[in-house]
Amino acid sequence: MKKFLATLMSITLAASMLLTGCGGGGGQSAAGSGSAPEAGGTAGKDAKNIVYVTSSSLGDDPLVDLVWDSVKSAGEDFGMNTKCVELNNDTSLYASSIIDLCESGEWDLIITGFFQMIDPVCEAVAEYPDQHFMVFDSSLDYSTGEFENCVSVEGLQNEGSFLAGVLAACLTTSGKDGFNDDKVIGCVMANPGMLDDFLAGYIDGAKWVDPAIEVLYSYNGSFSDTAGASEHALAQFNRGADIVYSVNGAAGLGVADAALQAGHYMIGVDTDLAAEVSGNNAAMAQRIVTSVCKDFGTILYDQLEKYADGTLEFGTHTRYGLADHGMFIVENEYFDAVVDDEIKAKLKEAEEAVASGEVKVSTVIGASDEEYAEILSRASAAE
Numbered sequence: 001m002k003k004f005l006a007t008l009m010s011i012t013l014a015a016s017m018l019l020t021g022c023g024g025g026g027g028q029s030a031a032g033s034g035s036a037p038e039a040g041g042t043a044g045k046d047a048k049n050i051v052y053v054t055s056s057s058l059g060d061d062p063l064v065d066l067v068w069d070s071v072k073s074a075g076e077d078f079g080m081n082t083k084c085v086e087l088n089n090d091t092s093l094y095a096s097s098i099i100d101l102c103e104s105g106e107w108d109l110i111i112t113g114f115f116q117m118i119d120p121v122c123e124a125v126a127e128y129p130d131q132h133f134m135v136f137d138s139s140l141d142y143s144t145g146e147f148e149n150c151v152s153v154e155g156l157q158n159e160g161s162f163l164a165g166v167l168a169a170c171l172t173t174s175g176k177d178g179f180n181d182d183k184v185i186g187c188v189m190a191n192p193g194m195l196d197d198f199l200a201g202y203i204d205g206a207k208w209v210d211p212a213i214e215v216l217y218s219y220n221g222s223f224s225d226t227a228g229a230s231e232h233a234l235a236q237f238n239r240g241a242d243i244v245y246s247v248n249g250a251a252g253l254g255v256a257d258a259a260l261q262a263g264h265y266m267i268g269v270d271t272d273l274a275a276e277v278s279g280n281n282a283a284m285a286q287r288i289v290t291s292v293c294k295d296f297g298t299i300l301y302d303q304l305e306k307y308a309d310g311t312l313e314f315g316t317h318t319r320y321g322l323a324d325h326g327m328f329i330v331e332n333e334y335f336d337a338v339v340d341d342e343i344k345a346k347l348k349e350a351e352e353a354v355a356s357g358e359v360k361v362s363t364v365i366g367a368s369d370e371e372y373a374e375i376l377s378r379a380s381a382a383e
Contacts, residue, residue, distance in 0.1 A: 032147035046105070048080040048308070051101055053112040055094060057086045064297065067136070070297040071111060071304065095120040102128040109307065111300070113137045125149065132314065134303060136296055139317045148315040153303055155294030156319050158201030158363045159354055160327030161245070164267050164292050165205020166350040167329070168243045168358040169213045170343045171265070171289070178264055178338075179242045183210065183381065186236035186244035187217040188229055188255055198247045198269070198292075200362040200375045208350065210322065211382035216241050226254030233258035243267065243289065253277070259287040265338065267291065274334045289338050290329045298325050323355035 042057060052071045054064050068084050075082035085101070090145075098120045101107055108154045112121060113136035121133055122140075135152040142148075168185040175181075187202055189195045199217055206213040220228040229251035233244045237258065243265040246252035252268050259266040260283060268274070268291035278285035299320050306312040320326020326378045329347070339347075353359040362375045 018274075029062065047109045049106055049108045050075060050080050050082045050109045050111060050304070052082065052084045053087065053101065053110060053117070054084065055087050055089060055091075055112075055114065055116050057088050058084065062276065063294075064082075064296050066271075067111075067113065067300060074301050074304035074308070078305060080304070080308060091116075093190045095123050097274065099127065102131045109130060109134055111136070113296075121150070122146075134300075134307075136300060137294065142262055142315055142317065149179060150262065151303065151312060151314050152317045153299050153321050154317070155296065155299060155326040156321035156361075156363075157292070157294065157327070158197045158204075158361045158365075160206070160292040160294065160329065161198045161201030161247075162205035162354055162359075162361045163322075163327075163329050163347060163350060164245050164290070165202040165215075166209055166347055167205075167290065167339070168202070168245065168267065169206040169209035170346055171338065172213065172242055173210065174340075174343070176338065182242070184214045184216060184240035184241035184242070185213050186233065186239075186241035187215060187221050188232045188236065188246050188248060189217065190223045190248035190251065191219055191221060192262040194365070195247050196364045198245070199379075200364050202245055203375070203378050204359075204362050205350065207378060207382070208353075209346070214240075214353045214381040215379035217376075217379060220248055220251060220254075223249035223251055226251050226257070229254030230258040230261075234262060237262040237264050245269075245292075256284050256288055260284050265289050270294065272330045272332065274330070274332060278334075285334055286337065288334055290331065290335045292327070292329055293328055295320070295328055321354070322351050323357075 027230055038330040050071065052068055056064055056070060058065055071082050085097060085098055093141060098110065101110055102124050109132045111134045115138055118138050121135055124131065129149055131149060135150060137154060138152060139154060140147045140150055140152050155277065170184050172179055172183060184204060187199055189199065203215050206215055216239055218232045220232045222228060229248055233255040238246055244259065245267045246255035247269050252273060255266045256273065256277065265287050268288055270293060271291060273291045274285040274288035303312060354361060364372050364375060
């Protein structure tokens with residue numbers, strides 16, 4: 001499966017550099033809701049019909065492309081017809097497009113994901129309780145009994161971030177060029193709240209290596225404000241951090257720029273940020289040690305295999321962690337240039353410890369206010 005993921009990532013990243021819109025034939029989805037590429041499968045009229053609805057566009061986000069590649073591959077491997085509908089970030093189309101697809105009666109399964117599509121799915125479920133949905137990177141409240149026609153899946157970002165914390169802690173004390181003598185690392189996030197789950201894992205990973213590591217963190221308030229993210233990262237570098245974990249989407253480019261300016265390093269999130277910037281800014285790419293990614297290629301392929309063989313249980317939520325290959329950190333030429341064999345062995349040890357259950361990674365999801373505060377308080381260096 002890892003080989004499958006690597007192939008998809010290579011295809012996706014290459015495509016993202018070449019495309020600005022969708023590939024394949026154009027056309028409109030039912031009722032004209034966004035653009036729709038050619039179907040990815042030709043299994044025949046009696047096969048299951050699956051549509052992937054992305055709020056953005058293919059070619060604009062490697063993660064979106066990775067999901068579509070996975071859906072297409074599952075369709076081809078398991079004899080299902082697949083199609084993608086792009087909504088091109090037009091929020092006025094989100095709910096109406098999902099409703100139109102339900103109303104058409106053409107689709108056995110509608111796949112969509114990320115937080116911005118939850119409300120449209122909830123609205124559609126209320127009107128079409130027999131339409132099957134698969135939602136990724138979000139959860140639904142199954143306790144209400146309203147989502148028996150849905151499945152939802154997530155990657156455990158706290159577990160992936162644990163590896164980022166281990167890596168950052170190992171590097172900050174490594175004595176390598178670009179790293180100082182201070183046991184300080186950083187983290188810049190878009191906003192407090194759910195993103196603090198990334199921070200929780202990052203803190204745990206750093207403390208697993210050395211309790212004396214201090215974790216600086218701050219919120220730049222935006223997923224798109226690169227200038228603001230850069231300012232936050234520079235402030236952390238000035239306070240002694242020599243590597244900063246960026247959990248703020250496209251604004252992470254600002255953190256990468258700050259790392260380049262300061263002569264230090266950063267860790268990206270969601271997609272291989274170094275590969276994305278390498279074509280235009282090789283010097284910046286060299287400052288991006290790795291990125292923490294949710295492996296939706298593997299996750300959705302696994303879910304669709306179960307759907308095809310009839311074992312997928314609707315009305316359930318599944319979380320994929322390190323044990324399920326639901327999260328990974330990117331290992332590329334930039335990673336290899338900074339991370340030596342000793343640190344790689346430590347990362348492998350950490351991954352095995354979490355996957356086996358030996359190490360339980362903290363999470364803010366479902367935590368009480370007191371537990372939440374205690375988790376974040378661990379960012380300070382141990383006395």
